[in-house]
Amino acid sequence: MDVSDVIARFRQQRVLVVGEAMLDCYYNGHAERISPEGPVPVVNASSKQRYPGGATNAAANVAALGAKVRCLSVVGDDEAGTALREELRVRGIEDDMLTDRDRSTITKLRIVADGHYVVRYDEGERQPLSPGMEQALIERLRVGFAECAAVIVADYCYGILGERVIAEIGRLKEQHNRLVLVDSKNLPLYRGMAASVITPNHLEAQRAAGWTVRDVDRISGEELEELGRHLLSAIGSTWALVTLGPKGSLLFEAGKATYRVTPRPVPNPHVSGAGDTFTSALALSLSAGAPVRTAVEIAAEAAAVVVGKPGTATVTARELLQRLALSGMMSEPGVELEATVERYRAANKRIVFTNGLFDGLTSGNIAFLRAARQLGDVLIVGVNSDRGVTEQRGYGPRVPEDERLALVAALALVDHVVTFDEATPEAIIRRIRPNVHAKGGDYRTEELPEAAAVHEVGGEVVLLPLMDERAQPHTSGKLLRR
Numbered sequence: 001m002d003v004s005d006v007i008a009r010f011r012q013q014r015v016l017v018v019g020e021a022m023l024d025c026y027y028n029g030h031a032e033r034i035s036p037e038g039p040v041p042v043v044n045a046s047s048k049q050r051y052p053g054g055a056t057n058a059a060a061n062v063a064a065l066g067a068k069v070r071c072l073s074v075v076g077d078d079e080a081g082t083a084l085r086e087e088l089r090v091r092g093i094e095d096d097m098l099t100d101r102d103r104s105t106i107t108k109l110r111i112v113a114d115g116h117y118v119v120r121y122d123e124g125e126r127q128p129l130s131p132g133m134e135q136a137l138i139e140r141l142r143v144g145f146a147e148c149a150a151v152i153v154a155d156y157c158y159g160i161l162g163e164r165v166i167a168e169i170g171r172l173k174e175q176h177n178r179l180v181l182v183d184s185k186n187l188p189l190y191r192g193m194a195a196s197v198i199t200p201n202h203l204e205a206q207r208a209a210g211w212t213v214r215d216v217d218r219i220s221g222e223e224l225e226e227l228g229r230h231l232l233s234a235i236g237s238t239w240a241l242v243t244l245g246p247k248g249s250l251l252f253e254a255g256k257a258t259y260r261v262t263p264r265p266v267p268n269p270h271v272s273g274a275g276d277t278f279t280s281a282l283a284l285s286l287s288a289g290a291p292v293r294t295a296v297e298i299a300a301e302a303a304a305v306v307v308g309k310p311g312t313a314t315v316t317a318r319e320l321l322q323r324l325a326l327s328g329m330m331s332e333p334g335v336e337l338e339a340t341v342e343r344y345r346a347a348n349k350r351i352v353f354t355n356g357l358f359d360g361l362t363s364g365n366i367a368f369l370r371a372a373r374q375l376g377d378v379l380i381v382g383v384n385s386d387r388g389v390t391e392q393r394g395y396g397p398r399v400p401e402d403e404r405l406a407l408v409a410a411l412a413l414v415d416h417v418v419t420f421d422e423a424t425p426e427a428i429i430r431r432i433r434p435n436v437h438a439k440g441g442d443y444r445t446e447e448l449p450e451a452a453a454v455h456e457v458g459g460e461v462v463l464l465p466l467m468d469e470r471a472q473p474h475t476s477g478k479l480l481r482r
């Protein structure tokens with residue numbers, strides 16, 4: 001699956017965000033004198049902005065990326081609560097917020113003078129929910145889990161996600177088999193939930209591991225490795241993603257090598273909310289069926305777009321697509337072979353495999369690929385690598401590998417291309433396990449070196465006659481009469 005396909009599928013996803021809703025306010029102005037009342041600047045107001053923050057920022061990110069999202073939290077019966085609900089409404093976020101008359105809505109007010117923070121003023125309730133409110137939240141969680149394929153838990157430790165709620169999330173995850181991403185300031189509370197993904201930044205990761213917190217520059221690569229592996233087993237998630245701000249992120253999975261994503265540098269970054277964007281894009285990419293590494297790459301690009309914008313910003317699917325096209329990720333999505341073919345198999349698709357050198361694509365090649373494609377639902381083409389060909393015959397192909405791949409991949413008939421180094425495609429056939437292996441030419445099945453491998457994986461060999469497109473040219477209905 002190409003990254004553009006992943007992003008196109010965002011629209012079909014439905015996500016539940018549960019956690020701490022807050023209102024982010026920015027009061028901007030200009031300061032040129034010190035107050036006679038005390039040693040503080042006097043800020044002359046120019047503009048005010050407010051954004052959904054915390055869990056509602058994660059929801060705003062999911063909505064901006066084009067998916068359906070429901071946000072479940074508790075706010076107070078106050079002005080900030082009303083303002084926050086209005087911010088959800090204008091963004092098309094389903095408002096599943098409970099109102100608690102005994103709480104006040106969490107608000108973070110920043111006073112900014114000439115682009116510099118002067119002070120942040122935090123308000124709002126941080127006590128645990130009352131048992132009645134907790135019960136009401138749990139009932140809404142049950143509805144949300146039934147209706148949404150992915151759940152983001154945005155826990156800032158302001159009292160909304162108590163022990164009972166967390167236990168219920170774990171139970172519902174099991175019951176409905178949902179993708180659950182946990183972004184929490186206090187990860188050990190999620191031990192034993194078997195979350196799909198945890199996304200701590202390195203500070204949260206260090207705290208969760210009981211370390212004395214250090215700056216990321218003072219932690220060695222080996223120590224980061226130890227930290228990630230420790231969290232993975234201590235919290236018991238499928239994946240652990242430790243984010244490192246501008247240094248990117250590290251993906252840990254049991255039994256697999258650590259995967260590092262380094263983002264492109266962003267000049268004058270505005271880092272507030274990068275984590276929410278990262279988690280939201282990761283949730284949508286995984287929910288859309290992307291292999292985990294591709295999902296992390298997409299999430300990192302989404303976060304990089306957002307840190308390039310001031311305030312608590314979001315990124316749209318279109319901006320993300322443009323960005324990915326520029327970064328070259330579109331042509332090389334890093335799709336994992338086994339994961340891709342597994343998805344086709346799960347969807348009962350008939351996989352056809354064929355292979356060739358394609359050193360200069362001919363119309364005969366195209367006629368052959370068209371016939372091969374008709375033998376099933378998905379056509380995967382193995383292309384001999386430059387390295388393999390050079391080793392086997394002493395000189396390389398005329399057309400370089402990347403161009404040969406690009407030409408074959410450009411054909412609408414072809415779903416995927418993959419290179420292989422060996423003289424025969426036996427090894428790649430064992431990995432793909434195609435239903436059909438199509439071969440052109442005057443072979444007899446018994447003479448084909450890879451026939452045994454095809455039969456071993458339960459596939460059949462189909463021999464197609466060598467074709468000459470010139471005998472029967474085919475323009476696939478694209479020819480315009482003039």
Ligand SMILES: Nc1ncnc2c1ncn2[C@@H]1O[C@H](COP(=O)(O)OP(=O)(O)OP(=O)(O)O)[C@@H](O)[C@H]1O
Pocket residue numbers: 200201202243244245246247248249263264265266269271272273274275276278299300301303304307
């Ligand atoms: N300055 C930056 N330049 C490029 N990418 C960045 C930058 N800062 C963050 N990112 C991207 O965003 C991801 C998450 O960032 P970070 O580690 O800062 O999360 P966080 O601390 O949880 O953020 P938040 O404050 O939003 O909760 C990083 O892994 C990286 O891919």
Ligand SMILES: [Mg+2]
Pocket residue numbers: 183201275276
């Ligand atoms: Mg964070």
